[in-house]
Amino acid sequence: MNKVILRKTEEIENWRRNINSEINFIPTMGNLHNGHIKLISTAKNDNSNVNLVSIFINPLQFDNKLDLEHYPKTIDDDIKISFSNGADVIFIPNNEDIYPPNKNIKLLKAPIDLSSALCGSNRIGHFDGVCTVVYRLINLIKPKNLYLGEKDWQQLLILKNLILRKKLNVAIKSIPTQRDFDGIPLSSRNVHLSKNERELIRFFSSELLKAKKNFQQEKRINLDEIIKKLSAKKISIEYLEHLHPHTLQKARLEDNISLLAGAIRCGETRLIDHVFLMKRRPIIAIDGPAGSGKSTVTKLIAKKLKLLYLDTGAMYRALSWLMIKESIDYKKEKKLQNILKDISIVFKSNTNSHQEVYINNYCVTEEIRSQKISSIVSKISSIKEVRNFLVEEQRKIGESGGLVAEGRDIGTTVFPHAELKIFLTASIDERAKRRQSDNNSKDSQEIDLNTLKELIKKRDFEDSNREISPLTKANDAIEIITDGYTINEVVNKIIDLYNDKIPKETEIK
Numbered sequence: 001m002n003k004v005i006l007r008k009t010e011e012i013e014n015w016r017r018n019i020n021s022e023i024n025f026i027p028t029m030g031n032l033h034n035g036h037i038k039l040i041s042t043a044k045n046d047n048s049n050v051n052l053v054s055i056f057i058n059p060l061q062f063d064n065k066l067d068l069e070h071y072p073k074t075i076d077d078d079i080k081i082s083f084s085n086g087a088d089v090i091f092i093p094n095n096e097d098i099y100p101p102n103k104n105i106k107l108l109k110a111p112i113d114l115s116s117a118l119c120g121s122n123r124i125g126h127f128d129g130v131c132t133v134v135y136r137l138i139n140l141i142k143p144k145n146l147y148l149g150e151k152d153w154q155q156l157l158i159l160k161n162l163i164l165r166k167k168l169n170v171a172i173k174s175i176p177t178q179r180d181f182d183g184i185p186l187s188s189r190n191v192h193l194s195k196n197e198r199e200l201i202r203f204f205s206s207e208l209l210k211a212k213k214n215f216q217q218e219k220r221i222n223l224d225e226i227i228k229k230l231s232a233k234k235i236s237i238e239y240l241e242h243l244h245p246h247t248l249q250k251a252r253l254e255d256n257i258s259l260l261a262g263a264i265r266c267g268e269t270r271l272i273d274h275v276f277l278m279k280r281r282p283i284i285a286i287d288g289p290a291g292s293g294k295s296t297v298t299k300l301i302a303k304k305l306k307l308l309y310l311d312t313g314a315m316y317r318a319l320s321w322l323m324i325k326e327s328i329d330y331k332k333e334k335k336l337q338n339i340l341k342d343i344s345i346v347f348k349s350n351t352n353s354h355q356e357v358y359i360n361n362y363c364v365t366e367e368i369r370s371q372k373i374s375s376i377v378s379k380i381s382s383i384k385e386v387r388n389f390l391v392e393e394q395r396k397i398g399e400s401g402g403l404v405a406e407g408r409d410i411g412t413t414v415f416p417h418a419e420l421k422i423f424l425t426a427s428i429d430e431r432a433k434r435r436q437s438d439n440n441s442k443d444s445q446e447i448d449l450n451t452l453k454e455l456i457k458k459r460d461f462e463d464s465n466r467e468i469s470p471l472t473k474a475n476d477a478i479e480i481i482t483d484g485y486t487i488n489e490v491v492n493k494i495i496d497l498y499n500d501k502i503p504k505e506t507e508i509k
Helices: 009-017 034-046 065-070 075-084 126-141 150-165 188-192 195-218 223-232 294-305 312-325 333-341 371-381 384-397 410-414 428-436 449-465 487-501
Strands: 004-006 023-028 050-055 089-091 145-149 171-175 236-243 257-266 269-278 283-287 308-311 345-349 355-359 403-407 420-425 478-481
Touching: 004 009, 009 126, 023 034, 023 126, 034 050, 034 075, 034 145, 034 171, 050 075, 050 126, 075 089, 126 150, 145 150, 150 171, 150 257, 150 269, 171 487, 188 269, 195 223, 195 257, 195 269, 223 236, 283 294, 283 410, 283 487, 294 308, 294 403, 294 487, 308 312, 308 345, 308 355, 308 384, 312 345, 312 355, 312 371, 312 384, 312 403, 333 384, 371 384, 371 449, 384 410, 403 410, 410 420, 420 487, 428 449, 478 487
Parallel strands: 004 089, 023 050, 023 145, 050 089, 145 171, 283 403, 283 420, 308 403, 420 478
Antiparallel strands: 236 257, 257 269, 345 355
16 A cells, blocks of 8 residues: 555545555654564554554643753654565654644543552653543554554553543554664663763663573572662663562562563663563463363464473373273272373374374374274363372472463363463353364264263363362453354464463563
């Protein structure tokens, strides 16, 4: 499409009525740098939507008039940079367009719990101004996606909250903090730094990055030690805090991912930086009843997010298969405990990238999906010794994280501290139809629909009422009912939830 520059709200409204595409929106205050370029190019590469960049220096975000006056203005360069990196449309309004006196635009208040911490403690009203302008721009542009940088993490959290509060049909897409050649985060304010001031911010950022590296080894952080090093360099610290990444409350020992964030002053320039501290890579736990689509969905999520796929149900099925094959009397506890010590369950990828299941060197991928195994696996999985053995095996696999696991008790028992917990379910009718059409379950195809429904009801009852680790939804799990949804729709929904919880920066090695 032709490149377009719009300056008036009326022009935006007319233009929007004449396009047949969704809109990706990248809001900026100009003086574009490589961080903005990454946002624009990411939007361009994500989809075929129209990419709109706004350039507007929002006066409500400044608590200092001199700061507003000195904010760098490079509009001609900004236009060139935007168009050359994937923008289709640039919106350059003035104050009267965004805040028309005759419309009495109300100032939106940012949530106190998120805006009173970190930058909000000294920049009073700043985040109110951010909320007000973004809400105004979204209502004018009506985008499908809003692209923001994680460099302003607190702002990102507040805008996610705004979209939820106002029930806006907009998806936030974020990119990790972009850093310059010397490791400092890219910022429009960096142009104000002298050589000496830049060296100070470089030292500050390098200390945060060192703390992140040390945390991966020691699983702890020493704020006093970092502050001491910064103070020795005569760096003026506004704040340095270790917090929960989503609540911005003080970090707890049990938090797997936490935020180390700070702000310093270099001359007249105030600069912020942060790193995410992570004890292990994230885990997605997907629970739900038989036939809810867990295996199919989990495999696709693992592939798309490049996570390990842990099929815990296959582990129980493989063990059930071995007990039938070897005629093992699982009612004899001591004998069973001795047998379990010598059992090895391994997942391997074949030449087609499909995961195969081996138990004691037997490949049982297809055999464990038979109705014969389905009829016994619930009983086997309810045996205390079996559950203790397999839960321990699963936790060993998950020690370093970086996996998506599915089963009946993943979020409640196996990985109770998983970053994202999903309870995937569907109606019995829907699940019976899926089982009957499942090419991997030949036995199910030969059973009539009503019989399948009864078998599923029986399995649900057994799973939900067993004494040990019954099938139940974890308190913090998100329930997704899959009736009427395609597999890809469910997968994309879960990936969106994952992206909302897990900072993109944690994916950078």
